[in-house]
Structures are given as structure tokens and as C-alpha cells.
Amino acid sequence: MTTALLTDLYELTMLEAARASGAADRRCVFEVFTRSLPPGRRYGVVAGIGRVLTAIADFRFDDADLRYLAKIDAVSDDTLEYLASYRFRGNVHAYEEGDLFFPGSPILRVEGSFADAVMLETVVLSILNHDSGVASVGARMVTAARGRPCIEMGGRRVHEDAAIAAARAAYIVGFASTSNLAAGAHYRIPVTGxxxxxxxxxxxxxxxxxxxxxxxxxxxxxxxxxxxxxxxxxxxxxxxxxxxxxxxxxxxxxxxxxxxxxxxxxxxxxxxxxxxxxxxxxxxxxxxxxxxxPVDAYGIGTRLVTGGGHPAPGFVYKLVERENSAGVMEPVGKRSQDKTTPGGAKRAVRMLVDGVARAEVVLPAGAEITELDQEITAAVDAEGSGSASGRVHLRPLQVPMIRGGERVNPVSAPEQVQRARAHHAHALAELDLRADDGPDGPAAIPTHLASHSAAQAIER
Missing domain, CATH: 3.20.20.70 (Aldolase class I)
Known part of the structure; x- marks a missing residue:
């Protein structure tokens, strides 16, 4: 089954207009991020990356898709011909699945031509918003359970396909098992009932x-x-x-x-x-x-699979850099009120002091981390998030997932989930949060947008 129609019509109409104007082949960088966390949430959890990579690989228009688009007169015959041979040929960098995110974290970066990248917006956001919404509340539940096993059993409260994805996301953040047989069969999650x-x-x-x-x-x-x-x-x-x-x-x-x-x-x-x-x-x-x-285990359904009152983290997919008419890459971004988008391709590191996370640092994609150590340390101190004295380590957060349209080091779906589960446990431990502190509070660490000349806090 293709994923090409899991999109909005305006992706195709933008593609057609860009092709007609000659701009479709311009190099572009899109990024996925959220501007804020829900009230009380101290962090979010990235989930769905593995499913996104599969969706990108399957994003191609088969004969049935093209007949439907022709029937509704969605685009011209010339664009239909282009879509018939469409394959994503760009690059994707992303946070490892199971890692944490904060306001402004560039959890996924897509590089390619405008034609390559623009059509992926809807399916990428659909997966990441759903899976990360479940994972983010699920992680809070696992912490509150204080080591007691949690069973995912919410399949009757959501769409049947969403139930499988929800079980996957819950397992990544530490749920012990699921009641959903399809999730068990596809991802080798333990099942119970x-x-x-x-x-x-x-x-x-x-x-x-x-x-x-x-x-x-x-x-x-x-x-x-x-x-x-x-x-x-x-x-x-x-x-x-x-x-x-x-x-x-x-x-x-x-x-x-x-x-x-x-x-x-x-x-x-x-x-x-x-x-x-x-x-x-x-x-x-x-x-x-x-x-x-004296409770030994919890079975959790509705509040987990529907995101605990916040079913979507509010991820957006924004163009942040593009090739201009002179062939030079330049940053771009929205300047509309309350929805400003910082321009330029970015990377991110998590600043650890003696092994404890102190800040999320977002910097230009081409910047050398060593050049920014002093600036980042000063920014963290100025933010009042704790002294940055001690052994400082900057852990890179984005890793290459797709190069030239090909997956980097692909693994099976079950192994992908097991790796994400282990990575989440490690990333959460870096925050050094205690269950007795309660689930709610301010963002666990500040986010800084760093440049070679300044460091400023992103709205959170």
C-alpha cells in the first residue's frame, strides 16, 4: 500500500505551481518542531520516527492513486506524469526515536528539492503528532507507576490502525505489554489479557x-x-x-x-x-x-491512547532554508505574530553537566560545536537553570536517517522498537527527575537558539 494519498490536496497544488514557475527544483530545508509544550508538561517524547521512515519509502503514486487524481482533476496531466515516477531522493536527519523534545527542538530535518520535500508534510506530521502525543503522556504514566508494570489496553477507544501505533508508542516509553494482538504480531510487543x-x-x-x-x-x-x-x-x-x-x-x-x-x-x-x-x-x-x-500493576487505556488531554504536541513542518534565484542557500521563516519561525537549517545538542541534562541547544547546522561551548555555558548560567560548572558534554541529537533517498542502516520493525525503548530510558534518566516531584512543572530544561554571536532562549 502506498502512502502518497495520506496528504492534503494543497501539497500537490503547490507542487504544480512550483513546477510551472521553474522553482520546484530549488534546494530546500524543512524542519519539524513545536513552539511550546502543553501546560504542566516537563518534556515531550519523540515517537513515530520509524513509521515516518517507512511512510517516506512507501510515498509513491500507483496506478489507482493516479486514476483518482485524474478523476477529481486535482492536477494537470503533466504533473500526473511527474507523480508517476516520484520517489523521495533527499536526506532526512532526526532525533533518535524515544528521545525527548522541548520547545524549538528540530526533531526532524528534510533536505531536498522543493518538489522532493513539500509533499511529505501531512503524512510526517500525522505520524509524529499522534505517536509523540501518546508517548509523551505514556512516559508520565510510567514514571508515576514507580516501577509497577503498565499494560496498554486502549485499542477500543481509537481507530483500529491508531491503536497499533499507540501500543507501539506506549511500549517505547516503558509500558510492559499490550492487549493488542496486531501490535504484538508486528512489533513483537508482549501481549496480555x-x-x-x-x-x-x-x-x-x-x-x-x-x-x-x-x-x-x-x-x-x-x-x-x-x-x-x-x-x-x-x-x-x-x-x-x-x-x-x-x-x-x-x-x-x-x-x-x-x-x-x-x-x-x-x-x-x-x-x-x-x-x-x-x-x-x-x-x-x-x-x-x-x-x-498495595497495587502491583496498572491497565491503562483511554487517557493514554488519546494523549491525556493533549492528543497532538503541535508539531509543524516549516520551510527554513531555500535556494534563491542566484543559486545561494539562504534562511527563510515566518514573521507572523506568535508564529515566528527561526530561519536556517539547524542541528541540536543536549548539554549535560556531570551526566545531567541542563539545556537543549539549537545551533546552525554547519556550526562546530566546540566553537560554541563557552557561549552555550554562559547562556545556561544566565538562564538560571543551574551552574554549568562541572564536566560538560554536548550530546548530538540529530542523526542521519535517509541519504539520497536511501535508508541509513535499516533494521526490522521489532528491532527498531527495542532500540527506541532503550534509548528513551537513557534519555529520560539524563533529566534526573523524581517521581515524587509529581508529573507537572515547568519545562525540565531550557532551550537555547545559539549563534556564533549570541544565545537567546526560545519561547517555552
């Missing part, structure tokens, strides 16, 4: 339902105990399974209070190894409330 209330209601007696589930799945299964009377269900579960019962699940009521009562009940019945899993519209704030409750 036992039964719903419908299974209990199928039987004349709750004990019969438990007996059937234990016979089919073994004593290590999780029994759902809140269909009727919870204490009665727990006693029946332990009586039938014995102390080897793996887990009970609560899906309603005061989860914290019930967890305390049921822990005592399980222990009194000899089932001190039986775990308690809770579900029911959980988010990072409810996990904070349950921090000291």
Missing part, C-alpha cells in the same frame, strides 16, 4: 466462570473480581485456585481503598503472592493517588 465481565456474566454462577477460566488458562491467570460482590469473589477465587492464584483485577470503585482491603484479605487466605491489578480510566494523576496503595 484474560477475561472481561461478559465472561463472568455468561455463567449461572461466578464460581463456574472462575472454574472455567482457571481450567483453560491455569492458576497464573488474572480473575476479574468486581462483577458482583468483590470480597466474595476473592474468597471464591482463592478457594478454587489456591494460593498459586496469579492475580486479581479491579475495574471499579475506590481502587486504593479496595486494594488495601483486598491485600489484607488475600494475605489472610494464604495468597500472599497473588498480585492486584487495577484498571478503570487511569491516568498519571490517578496513579499518583495510588502510589502508596
Amino acid at each position: 484474560t477475561s472481561a465481565h461478559a465472561f463472568t456474566l455468561l455463567f449461572d454462577d461466578e464460581r463456574d466462570a472462575f472454574r472455567a477460566q482457571l481450567a483453560a488458562q491455569g492458576n497464573a491467570t488474572a480473575l476479574l473480581v468486581d462483577t458482583y460482590d468483590v470480597p466474595t469473589a476473592v474468597r471464591s477465587a482463592v478457594e478454587l485456585a489456591g494460593p498459586e492464584l496469579g492475580s486479581i483485577r479491579l475495574d471499579s470503585g475506590d481502587l486504593g481503598q479496595q486494594a488495601v482491603q483486598l491485600r489484607d484479605l488475600l494475605d489472610s487466605l494464604g495468597a500472599d503472592g497473588t498480585r492486584i491489578t487495577v484498571t478503570s480510566d487511569l491516568d498519571e494523576y490517578r496513579l499518583e493517588e495510588l502510589a502508596h496503595a
